[in-house]
Amino acid sequence: MSKDDLSRRDVMGMAARGAALAGLGGVSTLLAVKAHGSDAWYIDTSKCVNSRLGALGVDTCLRCATECVLPLSAVRAVNEFADCGRCYICPAYFDIHSAIDADGLPSKKLCPRDAIERRPIGWIDPDDPANNFYEYLIDESLCDGCGLCVMDCKEPAGLGSIKLEVRHDTCLACNRCSISIACPDEAYELRPTV
């Protein structure tokens, strides 16, 4: 191998390297033009079947709870307290189709994981519990985001204060979110956060 030969190879290598670097730079620029700081998975509530359909929606979608790669899904039901009616008989807390027990309340709870806590708030009428307001607190360590309560809180039964949200501190931010693939209505989107 002569010295000339070697230098020619070097020059070829440099040219190829330069071209490759320029190519990578070009692609980076193309991408950077519309890039953003950071993104995360969100549920677009307006597209979610459970948020759209009320208690009469026949197809209850449980995929937020079942499809996540985590043992306990990163989706949680969130009660937007400001919009909550604080009902005496909350259709999302009680299974309103179950038999009435001695207290005059439905005997079964709707949440399969018993993640909702019900407690009277404000001025309490000692004689008539139906006259009180009640707070419905969702225990995030129990909720798996199945969305049953979201369905039943919706019109006409409830006011629609319960929504589903992705908890970004537990979400693994899978590049290919398996809930988003299974979602019947494309309610999942990777949305820029910054």
Added chain:
Amino acid sequence: MKAIREPTRSRSGSIRWLLSHALAIALAVIVLPGLNPAWSQTDYSRPVDVAPSEESIGEGYVTPDVQRPLATSIGRQLFDLGLLAVALGLAAWIVLRRRSRWAALVLTVSCLAYFGFYREGCICPIGSIQNVTTALVDPSYAIPYFVIGIFMLPLVAALFFGRVFCGGVCALGAIQELVLLKPIEVPPKVDRVLGSLKWIYLAAAIVFAVLPAVSRDFIICRFDPFVGFFRFTGPFHMLLLGGAFLVLGIFVGRPYCRYLCPYGALLSVFSRYAWKSVSITPDRELDCGLCDQACPYGAIEEMRAVRTSCLACARCFRSCPVHRSCETPAADVTQEAA
């Protein structure tokens, strides 16, 4: 009614319709009365039409805070990107200058621990191929700067130092590196044929990534064999695939890297034009051919590392008599050999 609306439907057709909808009809008969408020046991009517105000609730009630999704931290992304750059540089220094298998192993295990088990494997340069492809073709799809960096850094490193990402930084590579206990040699012809699979996989990944949003799929992530292990959880098919690769990896050196990894395909192209890459030289090593047998990846031909397939694991240096005996100065050994 049905027959009038659809006159073409025959008698057997309507029987078939009945049969195929039998479940739905049965459900309707059983479920519908339950849904009808008049038939159910509870007479339910919504008690309120609007949410009560704090005043009407009384007793100084304050609406509790609603937990909002936490913001993702940019600092952590910058840290990860910096760490990736440092690890690539360190890998290059270890395999090109230091030539120490021991140091390479420490680096690769550290990266497995951090990028694999701690950061749980998402997003990695391998999967980022799809995000980059989609972002290039779909005007409505954009990726964060972080992902551009994750995709570009190992390619740039390959352009300067060869596939140092594979040997030193990649968590998927590291987990296979650790299980390789009884390496067998894959016949070069078989190796070459299997090696072309990664190009097919890359092409398929690109095709699935450029599909319109409805049918788009990230197949590299869907069939990622090891992310399930990094997270200690995952779909069954993923864990099964990963287990199969790990068992195969006991005998065949890094089967995923060599035969399937689409990012490995890109890196092999870029490393072809590497400025400097892993080199077995007569000056610093012994031309004895021990390295040839030591390389489990079939990346040494004629006692020289093939830069496109060398995964920068530094096993060859450990097998080299010059590097093995730390006490003996390198020059002495080469002289003895001569």
